[in-house]
Amino acid sequence: MAGTSLSVKKRLLVMLIAFTVFLIALxxxxxxxxxxKGSEYQKLAFEQQNTxxxxxxxxxTIYDRNGKKLAISASVEQVVINPRQVRESSKxxxxxxxxxxxxxxxxxxxxxxxxxxxxxxxxxxxxxxKEIGDQVRKWAKDNKLSGxxxxxxxxxxxxxxxxxxxxxxxxxxxNQGLNGIEAIFDDYLKGVPGKILTGSDAVGNKxxxxxxxxxxxxxxxxxxxxxxxxxxxxAQKALEKAIADNTVLNGAAAIVTDPRTGExxxxxxxxxxxxxAPFAAPEGITDEEWARMTEDERMETLYKKIWRNKAxxxxxxxxxxxxxxxxxxxxxEGIMTPDTPVNDFPVIxxxxxxxxxxxxxxxxxxxFKEGVYNSCNPVFVRAAQAMGIETFYKYVKAFGFMNRTGVxxxxxxxxxxxxxxxxxxxxVASFGQRFQITPLQLINAYGALANGGKLMKPLIVKEIKDxxxxxxxxxxxxxxxxxxxxxxxxxxREILEGVVSIGTGKNAYISGYRVAGKTGTSExxxxxxxxxxxxxxxxxxxxxxPVVCVLVILDFPTGPFGHQGGVxxxxxxxxxxxDTLEYLGVERRYTEKxxxxxxxxxxxxxxxxxxxxxxxxxLAQYDLRFxxxxxxxxxxxxxxxxxxxxxxxxxxxxxxxxxxxxxQNQTVKMPDVLxxxxxxxxxxxxxxxxxxxxxxxxxAVRQEFNPGTQVDKGKPVEVEFRHLDTE
Numbered sequence: 229m230a231g232t233s234l235s236v237k238k239r240l241l242v243m244l245i246a247f248t249v250f251l252i253a254l255x256x257x258x259x260x261x262x263x264x265k266g267s268e269y270q271k272l273a274f275e276q277q278n279t280x281x282x283x284x285x286x287x288x289t290i291y292d293r294n295g296k297k298l299a300i301s302a303s304v305e306q307v308v309i310n311p312r313q314v315r316e317s318s319k320x321x322x323x324x325x326x327x328x329x330x331x332x333x334x335x336x337x338x339x340x341x342x343x344x345x346x347x348x349x350x351x352x353x354x355x356x357x358k359e360i361g362d363q364v365r366k367w368a369k370d371n372k373l374s375g376x377x378x379x380x381x382x383x384x385x386x387x388x389x390x391x392x393x394x395x396x397x398x399x400x401x402x403n404q405g406l407n408g409i410e411a412i413f414d415d416y417l418k419g420v421p422g423k424i425l426t427g428s429d430a431v432g433n434k435x436x437x438x439x440x441x442x443x444x445x446x447x448x449x450x451x452x453x454x455x456x457x458x459x460x461x462x463a464q465k466a467l468e469k470a471i472a473d474n475t476v477l478n479g480a481a482a483i484v485t486d487p488r489t490g491e492x493x494x495x496x497x498x499x500x501x502x503x504x505a506p507f508a509a510p511e512g513i514t515d516e517e518w519a520r521m522t523e524d525e526r527m528e529t530l531y532k533k534i535w536r537n538k539a540x541x542x543x544x545x546x547x548x549x550x551x552x553x554x555x556x557x558x559x560x561e562g563i564m565t566p567d568t569p570v571n572d573f574p575v576i577x578x579x580x581x582x583x584x585x586x587x588x589x590x591x592x593x594x595x596f597k598e599g600v601y602n603s604c605n606p607v608f609v610r611a612a613q614a615m616g617i618e619t620f621y622k623y624v625k626a627f628g629f630m631n632r633t634g635v636x637x638x639x640x641x642x643x644x645x646x647x648x649x650x651x652x653x654x655x656v657a658s659f660g661q662r663f664q665i666t667p668l669q670l671i672n673a674y675g676a677l678a679n680g681g682k683l684m685k686p687l688i689v690k691e692i693k694d695x696x697x698x699x700x701x702x703x704x705x706x707x708x709x710x711x712x713x714x715x716x717x718x719x720x721r722e723i724l725e726g727v728v729s730i731g732t733g734k735n736a737y738i739s740g741y742r743v744a745g746k747t748g749t750s751e752x753x754x755x756x757x758x759x760x761x762x763x764x765x766x767x768x769x770x771x772x773x774p775v776v777c778v779l780v781i782l783d784f785p786t787g788p789f790g791h792q793g794g795v796x797x798x799x800x801x802x803x804x805x806x807d808t809l810e811y812l813g814v815e816r817r818y819t820e821k822x823x824x825x826x827x828x829x830x831x832x833x834x835x836x837x838x839x840x841x842x843x844x845x846x847l848a849q850y851d852l853r854f855x856x857x858x859x860x861x862x863x864x865x866x867x868x869x870x871x872x873x874x875x876x877x878x879x880x881x882x883x884x885x886x887x888x889x890x891x892q893n894q895t896v897k898m899p900d901v902l903x904x905x906x907x908x909x910x911x912x913x914x915x916x917x918x919x920x921x922x923x924x925x926x927x928a929v930r931q932e933f934n935p936g937t938q939v940d941k942g943k944p945v946e947v948e949f950r951h952l953d954t955e
Contacts, residue, residue, distance in 0.1 A: 280349060281308055285419030286382050287403055288448030290396060290410075292457040293491075293690055298396055299386050299410065299503075305361035306381035307332060307352040311345045313375025318343075324373065328352065331363050354401070355383040379424065386503035392460050393500045394537035395453070395492075395637065395688065407506070407535055409451060409688070412636050416692055416700075419448035449700055452690045454491035459484055462807040463494040467780070470800040471498055473930075474787035478760070481538040481667050481781045482800070484808060487675035487774050489705040490684030492635075493808075497538040501530075510534045541639045543664035544781070547750035547793070548585075548603045548732075548955055549766040550660030550670070552724060555600050556677055557623035558611040560716045566597040566723055572604035577655040582609055585749075585955050597723045601731030603747060603955045605659045612658035613651075620654050626711045627673040628683050629665050635686040641666050660748065671779040674766050677720050678744075678774035681712040725771035732954040733765065735798035735924065738806050739825060740816025742771040745801065747794035747955050752784075760784045765797035769805050775814060778804050789929060794954035799924065832884060834874035835867050843867050843886055851880040855917070857941070858888030871942035872919060878944050879910065882919040885942035900935035901947055904928045909947050919944040926951035 284306070290299035307328075318324040325340035332339075332353045342350040361378040368376040384399045397408020405414035422445030463482040471480055476498075484494035501510055507530070509518035518526065536542070558564040572584040572591045584590055584604040591602045599607030612620045624630065624645075632640050644664040646653045656662045668686060676683045685706040692701040712720075724744035727733040732747045745767030754760035763782045768774040780800045785791050818826065830850045835843035840856060841863035847854050858865070869887040872878060885894075896916045901909035909928050910920045921932075921944040932946040933939055 281377055281379055281424045282349070283379055283422040283424060283445050284354075284381055284403060285421055285445040286447040287384060287399070287419065288417040288450045290417075291450060291452045292455050292460075293453060293493075294456065295452075296457045297387060298392065298453065298455070298457065299384065301382040302385050304355045304381050304383045305358055305378050306354040306356065307361070307364050308377050308379060309343065309350050309352055310348050310375035310377075311343050311350055312348065314343050314373060317372065317374040324371070327367065327371075328364070328376075331360065331367060332356065354381055356381075388457070389502045389504060390500045391457070391464060392455055392495065393503050393506075394497045394535070394539070395455060395495050396503060397638070398503050398506045408537075408638060409453065409636075411638055413451050413689070413692075417448040417451065420446035422446075447695055450693050450695065452693065454486075454493065454687050454690050455495070456493045458811055459808050460494040460496070462811070463496045463778075463804050466800050466803040466807075467496050467498055469803075470780070470782060470796065474763075474782060474785040474789060474796050476782050476785050476787075478784035479533075479538050480783060481542075481779075482804065483539050483667055483671045483777075483779045484804065485671055485675055485686070485777045487678040487684070487768060487777050489687065490672070490675060491687045491690070491705070493776065494804075495537075495539050495637075495688075497536070499534055501534050506530075506535070537637065537639065538781070538783070539667045540635065540637050541641050541666075543641050543644055543666055544762050544783075545661050545664055545750040545752070546670050547660040547748035547762070547764065549746045549748035549764055549779075549793070551600065551603060551608050551658070552677060552720065552746045552766070553623065553627055553673060554608045554611055554620075554658045555596075555723065556712050556716055556720045557615060557620065558596075559719055560623070560712045561615055561619060563614045564596045564611055566595065566719055568596040570594060570596050570599050570604075570607045570610065572599065572602070572606050575606045575609050575655075577609065577613075578650070578652040580652050580655070582606055582655060597726060600723050600746075601726050603727075603732045608658040609655045612654050617649060617651070617654050620658070621649065623711070624657070626683070626709060627676060628708065629663075629669055629673065633666075633668055633672055633686045635668060636688055640668070643669060661751065667779055667781055670766060671777050674768060674777050674779070676711045677717060677724070678768040678777060679717070680714045681710050681717045683708040683711050721768075721771050721774070724767075728767070732794045733767075733798050734926070734951045734954065735794060736765060736767060736802040736805070737925070738769070738802055738809075739822040740818045741769050741806065741809055741814070742817070743767055743769045743802070743805060744771040744774070745798070747792070747798060749791060749793045749955055754784075758784075759791075761791035763791050763793040763795075763797045765793050765801045767801050767805065769809060770814065770817075775812065776805065776808050778808070780804070789950070789952075792955055795950060795952055798954075799948075799950065828880050829877050830880055832870075832872045832874055832876045832878055832882075834870075835884070835886065836870055836874075838867050839863060840865050840867065840886065840888070847884055852878070852882055852884055854884045854886055855942075856886050856888060857894060858886075871940055872944050876944055877921070878919045879922070882944070883914065883917065883942060885917070894941045895938040896941050898931070898933040898935055898937040898939050898945065901928050901931055906949060909949075913945060913947075917941040921946045922949065923947065924949040 287301040292298055321343050325343055326336050329336040329339045364378050395408055397410035399410050400406045405411035423443040425441040463484055467480050467482045480498045482496040485492050509515050571593050574581050574583050582605055629643050672686050685708050687703050689703050691699050693699050721744050725742055728736050728743045728745050733745045736743050736745050748764035750762040752760045763785055766779045768777040778801045780797045782797055789796050833846050835846050865888045867886045871885045899912050899916055901912050913920045926949045928947050929950045930948040
């Protein structure tokens with residue numbers, strides 16, 4: 229009995245020890261799960277029983293200065309899933325992935341990969357239309373799937389496609405700003421996401437009495453730009469035409485500013501792109517060529533050529549447009565007055581001979597203002613020499629050329645100057661060579677010439693406001709420094725007006741508007757090898773009270789009109805200035821010369837349904853001639869139709885064709901009037917029974933219809949004239 233009792237005790241002891249060990253192990257395991265892994269499992273349980281979905285905020289709107297929308301966010305939808313809930317409620321996850329991929333036009337393997345993830349939230353596809361969202365809702369309901377959600381989303385949209393593309397910029401897949409204002413002001417525009425927290429049971433079904441907890445989104449703030457949509461369109465239209473007319477190979481830029489405030493009213497850079505498809509094949513590259521390029525090649529093309537804002541990122545030699553700066557400095561220093569006697573005889577600096585651009589026929593003795601009109605290089609070299617290196621570069625710095633402007637645009641470049649300039653460096657710099665600046669720096673300096681001498685900080689944003697219209701931040705005009713006096717500004721304005729009225733800038737002349745400006749033709753590192761030049765024209769108007777500055781740059785023109793800024797860039801600036809001044813309501817004030825020219829134009833009266841006798845009297849009052857086209861020439865015959873039509877502007881002495889029988893208008897062959905003067909072209913057209921609509925002055929460089937084209941008899945034909953003997 230004693231042995232049996234001992235054996236029982238031993239077994240009990242073993243059992244006790246085993247139980248104790250088991251209890252300790254269990255306690256350790258429970259403790260490890262609760263303490264060490266507790267937070268992890270709590271998170272897993274929470275994710276299984278709750279779906280935390282993110283609701284994207286509505287990105288702020290970008291407006292032009294007048295409240296026109298340039299970038300907006302449209303309401304769309306997105307499909308998101310809770311992968312665990314989808315797996316638990318799906319009978320066949322591969323089939324589920326296949327069906328969802330088909331609805332959303334996605335790759336099956338990508339959808340399946342997300343369903344298999346061990347997370348509580350995955351975005352399947354963003355920015356889908358409501359119709360597609362409804363299909364997903366129905367599909368999920370029909371298949372009794374849990375964890376599939378269709379939530380609100382936003383999609384960025386640019387209503388004007390490529391208008392101001394480089395200024396506005398664009399957003400990426402996650403609605404973050406990648407370029408332009410979209411990138412620089414991303415923190416203001418993007419807003420703060422909201423959340424939807426949905427409770428569910430153990431198998432993923434939404435609890436019948438559970439509540440969705442929502443954390444509201446904070447939508448982004450709105451940005452109001454200084455850009456004027458209409459002026460931007462004027463500049464873009466004129467630049468596109470100039471690129472085509474002059475076969476410009478390396479892009480172009482145009483900037484329009486208000487010199488009184490420093491506000492940028494328009495900024496165009498070419499080539500550009502569609503903001504709604506910034507990664508698509510750019511103009512000039514076919515879809516097939518684009519597809520053959522590697523991803524790296526495509527991105528290099530986009531970054532270096534297409535998305536590059538030439539107006540602020542590229543530097544160039546300003547050429548003769550810089551002469552206005554040298555002239556202003558010389559007048560401010562008292563070295564020159566408008567009437568100081570000068571000449572354009574060659575000057576030798578450190579062994580380098582510097583000639584006037586018209587060395588084949590020098591201008592000779594002239595006044596300083598005439599030297600500016602004629603753009604004579606030696607005149608500016610001697611002015612700079614009289615100032616000396618220190619004083620000359622003091623003004624270069626004061627006009628803002630040594631530092632970035634600080635404009636809030638992506639990638640503003642720094643200018644390039646000699647660190648320790650010597651005499652010859654200053655000599656060539658006086659007429660805009662051997663240093664590089666940005667187009668924005670130049671037009672900003674011209675603003676100081678125009679506004680009384682104040683260098684302004686360029687502004688691209690007017691204000692930031694919330695959705696209720698409350699202003700969060702306002703950008704006020706900021707004077708950087710005073711550079712020249714009011715009197716010097718007045719004198720330089722008058723001189724630059726003379727450049728346009730009688731000097732090298734005649735192709736920018738606008739009847740009724742006093743335009744001031746300076747032509748420029750710059751060399752590049754490729755000039756000797758490829759004959760690459762940069763043609764430019766910098767201007768402002770009206771000259772006596774400037775409200776707008778315009779700079780036009782054409783990089784590598786190869787067309788029939790050559791590469792001189794006065795020939796090909798000045799007409800572009802003229803078009804932008806005229807459209808802008810009319811749009812702004814600036815009243816025309818005509819000179820005697822303008823009025824004399826206007827007196828040569830009349831509007832054709834309506835003589836239809838009149839007799840020939842009545843028509844003769846009416847047309848005579850307008851100093852117009854006529855020709856009857858029909859059977860006979862009876863004074864009592866009625867005029868059934870006429871060419872030109874009523875209210876068309878034509879020169880006096882033009883011929884109006886009167887039709888006395890119902891028939892189709894007769895046509896004549898268009899003659900070739902290129903390279904003719906206004907008088908010669910008028911006579912040639914009149915001989916053919918055609919009238920003329922004169923644009924510009926000088927020599928005919930373009931006609932509305934090609935030679936040999938059949939044109940209605942009596943029709944006014946547009947012929948553009950330009951002065952070709954200019955810099």
